[in-house]
Amino acid sequence: MLFTSSKNPNPKPFLAITHIFFTLLLALFGSRTQGHSSTSELDDSLVYIWPLPSEISFGKDTLIVDPDLSLAVGGEGGKSEIVRAAFDRYRGIIFKHSHGVSRFKLRGGSVYDIRKLTVIVNSDSEELQLGADESYSLLVARNDGRSIVGEATIEANTVYGALRGLETFSQLCAFDYGTKTVQVYKAPWYIRDKPRFGYRGLLLDTSRHYLPIDVIKQVIESMSYAKLNVLHWHIIDEQSFPLEVPTYPNLWKGAYTKWERYTVEDAYEIVNFAKMRGINVMAEIDIPGHAESWGAGYPDLWPSPSCREPLDVTKNFTFDVVSGILTDMRKIFPFELFHLGGDEVNTDCWSSTPHVKQWLQDHKMTAKDAYQYFVLRAQEIAVSKNWTPVNWEETFNTFAANLNPRTVVHNWLGPGVCPKAVAKGFRCIFSNQGVWYLDHLDVPWEGLYNAEPLEGINNASEQELVLGGEVCMWGETADTSNVQQTIWPRAAAAAERLWSKRETISMGNTTLTALPRLHYFRCLLTRRGVQAAPVTNKYGRSPPTGPGSCYEQ
């Protein structure tokens, strides 16, 4: 929480005054004040911010925002280029319509209520890791001329909190077609907000289908609108190896074609693009079971040319390549988590290929032992490079006792795994495929919305071991043409689950409390150029069944 003495032991006078002002406002309006009834076609008792902030108060004023809105910054971190660039992006989003003559209609007077957005960032650190402080407070109020705050003010401890506040501010701004101005309804707004979970992920799979860098950027940009904060980049799988690995330059011979590749510079660019939006990139190499494409460049990695998966467990070369990849990737991906896969390891090739079979006998290992050996050795390599290993749940399900205790268990097979993992002291990420696999097109938005990462975990210290959750956009039938419409709007349902207070979003009839807001958010995405599919279609990414409004389909 902001403004507490523990976080700000020496609050600057300015901040102290804003604190008092905010406190007064809270006293004046209370929390969740009902707005006025309006002529809007929307249910005016709802707050159209997605995901829902943790504390909200609002009033009855309508404020007009100056299309020449300026940025003022304060605090140690206010001058960050991340803040400046985000302000410019959001100004473009907020004032999409404010071009042409309408822009000048109100000029010359003091008609605009909001001429300035003040962003105060307490820390100048731009370190982006798990648990980065994303809290912020946002005030949008008419300035009565006496207060030193007012108009619009975001205060955050980090630039990443400021980004979340900017997103919320942009969602408060609406273009009014009658007056051709951007307005903030139901001001004054006072919002204090922070995420429920520190890990709010989306998986992209660039092995089943190559996604061009522009498309990955489009996805990242749209993630920021829903306050998701981790792109889990499932770069490589058995079908293709698109990434350049300088230490083993033949690896990307496993790409589908010479054009379906990512250079090291492309990967840097993606990581930086994501960081500018407060999003970490967690890279994955899914070993040993999803790595057939590695052998296109180095056939020695296959047990044999005719039996190609899992990676050959017998050779040091295999681990040299793993190590080389991780060394090269360490330079690209600063995020502390690295995903080593480990799922769906069918060891038949190991049992049937003579030299592997012999090696297993020599080492007195079963194929299952060898699976554990492979995973643990890969974990050691990752840890040696200062990475925290993440594994799909099979590694936990099969040999939990031997896993590195820092391992993050990534649930996918079904419910109930995170409770077991955290009971044994492991951290966990929730991705139950029954609800959070976006390629499962038969799961409606409510299915994603009502999935609860803490289900079955009642002990507070165990709850803290659940880092959050992740929706997975597996790429077998998703390519550039349809990836965004498969992600949105259903990923947004999970995003609110991961950001907002459990008690707030779990009460009441979600058809009344969440669905109209999700419709609104879907239409917001489309206005921003994101190909979000209809909310209530029977199957994910289905086309609309007939003509109609975005707000009702």
Add this chain to the structure above:
Amino acid sequence: MLFTSSKNPNPKPFLAITHIFFTLLLALFGSRTQGHSSTSELDDSLVYIWPLPSEISFGKDTLIVDPDLSLAVGGEGGKSEIVRAAFDRYRGIIFKHSHGVSRFKLRGGSVYDIRKLTVIVNSDSEELQLGADESYSLLVARNDGRSIVGEATIEANTVYGALRGLETFSQLCAFDYGTKTVQVYKAPWYIRDKPRFGYRGLLLDTSRHYLPIDVIKQVIESMSYAKLNVLHWHIIDEQSFPLEVPTYPNLWKGAYTKWERYTVEDAYEIVNFAKMRGINVMAEIDIPGHAESWGAGYPDLWPSPSCREPLDVTKNFTFDVVSGILTDMRKIFPFELFHLGGDEVNTDCWSSTPHVKQWLQDHKMTAKDAYQYFVLRAQEIAVSKNWTPVNWEETFNTFAANLNPRTVVHNWLGPGVCPKAVAKGFRCIFSNQGVWYLDHLDVPWEGLYNAEPLEGINNASEQELVLGGEVCMWGETADTSNVQQTIWPRAAAAAERLWSKRETISMGNTTLTALPRLHYFRCLLTRRGVQAAPVTNKYGRSPPTGPGSCYEQ
């Protein structure tokens, strides 16, 4: 054709020299010279430019393009902002990957073969109308230091020809992942190109689903990649009326919601955005049969509240509103063509509504007469505002003899209409729904590709009356989420039909000559962030059926 004395009666010396140089090149390499065999995964005997230019010669060189490629301009129109902005756009497209360290690797020497792109535009007119000269020539060659041309040169009579040349140049440039440079293979290139038809359209329907302005811009931008040049904006239909009409400010009450609207400024912005890409916007109001939404703001336009279509033919108010709309639209849409619709007019409401029935009797009209009366009166209004009226083919099919002779007949119901229309001296646009309606998802790419606007028209003077054709993206089941994947890549098949020489693209087995090139173009679109669907799926916009390369799906 460029460089002929009729077009350039006084060629400047510079141009004359380039002419000689080009002629020499043509003599050296001939037309359609076979390239060298390469290690490319592509069939190297094909030219991967879409749509195929009319005259091409190429060689065997590989040239490297400087990531700091500069623009030099010449001619009366070279300094146009349209050229400058397009160069900046295409530089962004061409050098998507050339960031990070690789950019500097080759610096300091004279390693780059193409450091400069020269764009010569003969005319300084930026008038964009039907028949605008879009021809251009493009030379890309190693500069031997002696020639005054060389490197890369585009020459065109208009800025719009220059835009087409820039698109072609961008398609010659490919990022090479091995050297991390942008290369032009098979240089020297000499291309002389011009479109076969002056009207190469795409219809967007913003009534069945509202498309946000960013989405319309995305479509326009992608149209320019396929050298389409008319956006037929079917703005309004019976379901919704999204456009602001200042003279009748209640009309956009017929929008789905207050947010699903276009201001006058939005429309200006779209027209200007399109013009910067050499694309005209043809607006449509589909009267009298597709206008129910008009009555949301002015119920008097309905025959009665319970029988709402066609527009009430009896009232002068109806034609006052038509005139008011056309007056307001005239300020927004400078294109000489205006579409008045006129299709699917079910006159039951006229025959059954007492006051209309009485009026028909008083005027001794059948309902069919009244349909003609309505269409002709609307045509007069359009003509009085200096517009050339376009009508869907029913008006021609029903009362051809009375139509304004300047009418452009817009075919849609099936084949064989353009032959009849041009035989009677009308101009025609080909949109046979059996092949060029993009919402007909069962038509594969070859269906669109092999559709021939001049089918059945053998007389040269009659052929000239076919302005071209248009693919129609009706919006019943297409919204922001899927409009681009429904348009692409099938619209590109029609775009080549409309641009390239009939004899060139009609010969041979298109599975060998066109399909690999269309795959390549689809992947080019995806690299540019366009959601183009797989080429060979059974139905348009279907997802890929499994993992695979963009170049094969």
